[in-house]
Amino acid sequence: MSAVLSNALPFDRLVDACASDWRAYIEHPFVRGMGDGALPEASFRHYLKQDYLFLVHFARAWGLAVYKARSMGELRQGLDILKAIVDLEMGLHISWCAEWGVSEDDLAMLQESRATMAYTRYVLDAGASGDLLDLHVALAPCVVGYADVASWLLAQPFLKRDGNPYMRWIDMYADAEFQQAAQAERDWLNARLAGVTPERFAQLSRIFRDATRLEADFWQMGLTLAD
Numbered sequence: 001m002s003a004v005l006s007n008a009l010p011f012d013r014l015v016d017a018c019a020s021d022w023r024a025y026i027e028h029p030f031v032r033g034m035g036d037g038a039l040p041e042a043s044f045r046h047y048l049k050q051d052y053l054f055l056v057h058f059a060r061a062w063g064l065a066v067y068k069a070r071s072m073g074e075l076r077q078g079l080d081i082l083k084a085i086v087d088l089e090m091g092l093h094i095s096w097c098a099e100w101g102v103s104e105d106d107l108a109m110l111q112e113s114r115a116t117m118a119y120t121r122y123v124l125d126a127g128a129s130g131d132l133l134d135l136h137v138a139l140a141p142c143v144v145g146y147a148d149v150a151s152w153l154l155a156q157p158f159l160k161r162d163g164n165p166y167m168r169w170i171d172m173y174a175d176a177e178f179q180q181a182a183q184a185e186r187d188w189l190n191a192r193l194a195g196v197t198p199e200r201f202a203q204l205s206r207i208f209r210d211a212t213r214l215e216a217d218f219w220q221m222g223l224t225l226a227d
């Protein structure tokens, strides 16, 4: 078992180090509810609204990645992702909310839930107090996890395609372009993690696990309509 683990790619070792937390996130009841279409629409709407605030802070986190850059390549990577979120993702999210009956005025008046606050500020602090690798590891459950959620759902026998209001959400994250972006992040992390000491790897594993648990809490917030 340990031989398998040590031969595994570094990113897979991060996941293996918190396997039960990772599964609880990827296979969360909120995710299953999107898959079989039984998730209450109020839960999805609550999630969508909080996700707007999440995206604002996520954009700030990529701004922090720009600040933490130590090379032109890193500077451009942070800038490109920051621009994609601000110029594309935010607009897409606003039209997605509109389709679900949430107006821009609603979004402007939103109160941030504790789960949104906990997760986004955790990621920003991991980056502010650490280096670019700490920040990427804190962001990885978001970037890579959603690709895994979509792939996992597509492989489930309970997936309901016809008449499922969440099918478009699943298809969006299952899309090749999004899967490639997630793979690019895995590749970047595999390259950066390859040379770290066991002590540093253990430190980064804790950040990855914390962020994974905070992602699961974000689903739970949607499910329970927590504020």
Ligand SMILES: Cc1ncc(C[n+]2csc(CCO)c2C)c(N)n1
Pocket: 051, 054, 055, 058, 081, 084, 085, 089, 141, 142, 143, 144, 146, 215, 218
């Ligand atoms: C709580 C929460 N976690 C992850 C994502 C997914 N996500 C948001 S931005 C981004 C990267 C693309 O720029 C990804 C994958 C989400 N929407 N909400």
